[in-house]
Amino acid sequence: MKKLFLFDAMALIYRAHFAFAKTPRISSKGINTSAVFGFTNTILEVIQKEKPNYLGVAFDTSAPTFRHVEYTPYKAQRQVQPEDITIAIPYVKRLVEAMDIPLLIMDGYEADDIIGTIAKKAVKKNPEIVVYMMTPDKDYGQLVEERIKMYKPAFMGKGVEILGPEEVCxxxxxxxxxxxxxxxxxxxxxxxNIPGIPGVGEKTAQKLIEQFGSLENLLENTDQLKGKLQENLVNFKEQGLLSKHLARILCEVPIEYEEEKLRYTPPNKSLLEPLLEELEFRTLRKRILGEEATPEPAATKTKSGPKVASNQMDMFGSPSPSEASFTTESNGDEDESEAFTSFANLENTPHQYHLVQGEAAIKGLISYLSRQSSFCFDTETTNINAIDAELVGMSFSYRKGEAFYIPFPENGAACQQQIDLFKELFANENIQKIAQNIKYDMSVLANYGIEIQGETYDTMLAHYLIEPEKRHNMDALSMTYLHYEPMSIEKLIGKKGAKQGNMREVPLELIKEYAAEDADITWQIKPHLDQLMAKNDKTLQLFKEVEMPLARVLSNIEREGVLLDIPFLKEMSNTLEKDSTEVQKQIFELAGESFNIASPKQLGEVLFEKLRLDPKAKKTKTGQYMTGEEVLSKLESEHKIASLILDFRELQKLKSTYVDALPQLISPKTGRIHTSFMQAVTATGRLSSKDPNLQNIPIRTVRGREIRKAFIPRNEDYQILSADYSQIELRIMAAFSQDESMCEAFNKGLDVHKATASKVFQVPLEEVSADMRRKAKTVNFGIIYGVSAFGLAAQIGISRTEAKEIIDQYFIEFPKVKAYMDQSIAKARDFGYVETVLGRRRYLKDILSANINERGFAERNAINAPIQGSAADMIKVAMIQIQDFLWKENLKSKMILTVHDELVFDAHMDEIGYLRERIDKIMCSALDLGVVIETGIGVGANWLEAH
Incomplete structure (x- = not known):
């Protein structure tokens, strides 16, 4: 049989674009070539694997179809086509033409109509042809028959799916x-935007079609149904029939089936070569055109051992990589596109994973590990919370494709005895220890008295510095750099949720393969990251001197934990409940009825239909009124109910999110809460935390601040000490811009907001009013984030004209601040990134975008990222130095929290004076910015008192 492949171009372009959303391929000219690259790879994979006899690529056009004419809302709600796709489409068409593949286009018809027509004509005319419709669109299932099949391309590690009638049904x-x-x-x-019948989802539709056979038969027999379903089918009968009509793919498009024109022929080199050069597809150019390619036999990249030779040839008969080695070229570096490759895995990759049991065997392994300059390790545990986790086993690797797994007994004493065998190995300062998310492993081993000493290396943190906005988990790194898909944890313990199992329940042979693979893969990823970090000395220095030492510090902070005042939280919960009930009562009185305040639908109806607060009230796509905080804040001046609703929401959130939730997170082992700090989440370098998220503990409202009273010292010999950087981001702005007026204000210890107001409003310092200072403060912080006149006006309640005048005057008085902002944007445009004082990079792919909103967001980040990132660098350096000081001085005081620009300590009474002095000195001198740095240090019986 002969093969005809018909490609649904737009579906594949969109698929490629969004597959690369987190890891876009940007050319040196600033063009996002992801969609073109993904589409090209898809075609090449088909040509290579399926060896089609005939090819065609169908495109939609902008002309309306019969569906648009008959039903105006058809596709009307679709979001505006992303700019990058608009740019990609002409390139894709040029590429298809250069590949000498026919473009199938006709105004008034969609690609699926064209494909359906060609497919039906092809099998009717030629009994030896099998048609494959290449698309991820499920609607094509209606066209499938014995010789017309859907061909769903491989995606995100999932292989190709070929669907015939049986599979579609x-x-x-x-x-x-x-x-x-x-x-x-x-x-x-x-x-x-095909409406269907309201209230009918896929399961209901399946039952109805199984019972009645067709929509028409169903609508003729609605008397056999009951309730709301019957009512909807009767009332929306015509809508259902229209929906079926719109969903039907038309197979009578007036387009000729010209078999010979569809026959596959080699590409047009004169057209293809300059296009690939323009797109900077160097690897694909070598692969397709066979020029400047390294003359090596084709191979499948695996995670162990050398490449496996293959006799596969490329489309011109030259040796070329197999489908497992398709590559992308992001920022000039060739790495794997996980969305468009067939990955190697444990089942098809040679490997040697050993189960090590018994003291003699374990000591033998330790002996081998002790002779290495580095090794990789991974822990398997019972809990993602390191504090409460029990060690199930450990795996080690120091050679590609080989790893060792040691299971640990569940019995406490026997487990500890076996773990102690590794104490000397981990304490050996001459051996580098490598892991993925090593902070977790440090904390788990610390539970058993094992301290990791010497140089450490975390692949997650290395990749975070290289590509801060991409994913850093091991699976993503493995698929990117090794073209290998690791075994899923779900295969061992099931999906997340109440029914998820425990690692202790997994059969030993299976957990051995899983755990050993983790160590082996992490070991293999490291050289790729080393190579990338070596390109930038600042990145390497940041990794070795900041992020890796900080991981050890954060592990220590997490293990210390914080004591909570449970009686206080219970009392606060009761108070919040009473206040909430009282506010709810007032809301109902003003509304004249009871309703569910938490329901946006019911709330919207009360505010905008019954009380008619805003005749221009906006609705969501689902038809509900918008009732968010911004909307309610604007209504506060019109009606008291708006402020009461905001009040009610705050009470409910404080109670459920913090006051009632915090006690549930107390560790049964320690009696304290232990947040988990995340180093590799924010692109700016800021730390974040989870379980609980202490970065979001409220501070702006009186009630919110009260929660901090619940954080108390460990016993009566301690107090809480809080050390907070004072206006650190403004000071960094002053240092970066070297604006004389701003630097002078800080260096002389003036009230910087008052000093700013004096200049902006042209009044002497002593005549600055509280309102002037308030506005100046908003401007000072707003400038860092690129505030607009519109934004400033909304924040401080003035007209847009007045806001613009204030901003204009600000830049007149602080000209070097404006110069810094312009220079930051110019640098981002030239290099595609900006840097902090320590060289932490923030890549800004949209800095040259033609879309004004996307470009504006990138420009604001160009200004802010170096400032916010430098503040993050500074507190990280301070934390490392302070923890080192605490350890060296063998102090009883402990660092227990970090929140934004603040450090919190359990301070021993006898050490408070000494701590104040040393912490202030270390924090102020962590980075030499050339501007006076100040901290605010307080001590109290709880966190609020200290802060």
Whole structure:
């Protein structure tokens, strides 16, 4: 049989674009080439693997189709096409033409109509042809028959799917493929804005079609149904029939089936070569054109051992990589595109994973590990919370493709005895220890008295510095750099949720393979990251001198934990409940009825239909009124109910999110809460935390601040000490801009907001009013984040004209601040990134975007990221130095929290004076900025008192 492949171009372009959303490929000219690259790889994979006899690529046009004419809302709600896709489409068309593949386009018809027509004509005319419709779009299932199949391309590690009639019917749970459009007529299609029948989802549609066979038969027999379903089918009968009509793919497009024109022929080199050069597809150029390629046999990249030779040839008969080695070229570096490759895995990759049991065997392994200059390790535990986790086993690797797994007994004494065998190995300062998310492993081993000494290396943190906005988990790194898909944890213990199992329940042979693979893969990832970090001395220095030492510090802070005042929280919970009930009562009185305040639908109806607070009230896409904080804040001046609702929401959130939730997170082992700090989340370098998220403990409202009273010292010999940087981001702005007026204010210890007000409002310092200072403070901090006149006006309640005048005057008085902002944006445009004082990079792919909103966001980040990132660098350096001081001095005081620019300590009474002096000195001198740095240090019986 001969193969005809028909490609749904737009579906594949969109798929490629969004697959690369987190890791876009940006050319040196600032063009996002992700969609073109992904589409090209898809075509090449088909040509290489399927060896088609005929090819065609179908495109939609901007001309309206019969669907638009008959139903105006058809596709009307679709978001505006992303700018990068608009740019990509002409390139894709040029590429298809250069590949000498026919473009199938006709105004008035969609690509699926064209593909459906060509497919039906092809099998009718040539009994030796099998048609493969290349698309991820489920609607094509209605076209499938014995010699017309859907070909869903590989995506995110999931292999190619070829769907014939049997597979389509199984997918939809129907009897024959014609019923696909009956299903769509009932369900509708949100993507295309096909309405369907209200209240009918896929499961209901399946039951109805199974019972009645077709939509038409169902609508003729609605008397057999009851309730709301019957009512909707009767009332929306015509809508259902229209939906089925719109969902039907038209197979009578007036387009000729010209078989010979579809026959596959080699690409047009004169067209293809300059296009690939323009797109900077160097690897693909070598692969397709066979020029400047390294003359090596084709190979499948695996995670162990050398490449496995293959006799596969590229489309010109030259040796080329197999489908497992398709590459992307991000920022000039060639790495794997996980969305468009067939990955190697444990089942098809040679490896040697050993189970090590018994004291003699364990000591033998330790002996080998002790002779290495570095090794990789990983812990398997019972809990993602390191404090409460029990060690199930450990794996080690120091050679590619080989790893060792040691299971640990559940018995406490026996487990400890076995773990103690590793104490000397981890204490050996001459051996580098490598891991993925090593902070977790440090904390788990610390539970058993094991301290990791010497140089450490975390692949997660290394990648975070290289590509701060991408994913840093091991699976993502493995697929990117090794073209290898690791075993999923879900295969061992099931999906997240109440029914998820425990690592102790996993069969030993399976956990051995899983755990050993983790160590082996992490070991193999490291050289790739080393190579990338070596390109930038600042990145390497940041990794070795800041992020890696900080991981040890954070592990220590997490293990210390914080004591909570439970009686206080219970009392506060009761108070919040009483206050909430009282506010709710007032809301109901003003509304004249009781309703569910938490329901946006009911709330919107009360505010905008009954009370008519805003005749221009906006609605969401689902037809509900918008009732967010911004909307309610604007209504506060019109009606008291708006402020009461905001009050009610605050009371509810404080109670549920913090006051009632915090006690549930107390460790049964320690009696304290232990937040987990995350180093590799924010692109700016700021730390974040979870379980609980202490970065979000409220501070702006009186009630919110009260929560900090619950954080108390460990016993009566201690107090809470809080050390907070004073206006650190403004001081960094002053240092970066070297603006004389701003630097002078800080260096002379003036009230910087008052000094700013004096200049902006042209009044002597002593005549600055509280209102002037308030506005100046908003401007000072707003400037850092690129505040607009519109934004400033909204924040301080003035007209946009007055806000613009204030900003203009600010830049007149602080000209070097404006110069810094312009220079930051110019640097971002030239290099594609900005840097902190220590060289932490923030990449800004949209800095040259033609979309004004995307470009504006990137420009604001260009200004702010170096400032906010430098503040993050500074407190990290201070934390490392302070923890080192605490350890060296063998003090009883402990660092227990870090929140934004603040450090919190359990301070021993006898050490408070000494701590104040040393902490202030270390924090102020952590980085030499050339501007006076100040801290605010307080001590109290709880965190609020100290802060």
């Amino acid at each position: 199984a997918r939809w749970n129907i009897q024959h493929v014609d019923q696909v459009i009956d299903m769509l007529g009932l369900m509708g299609d949100a993507v295309d």
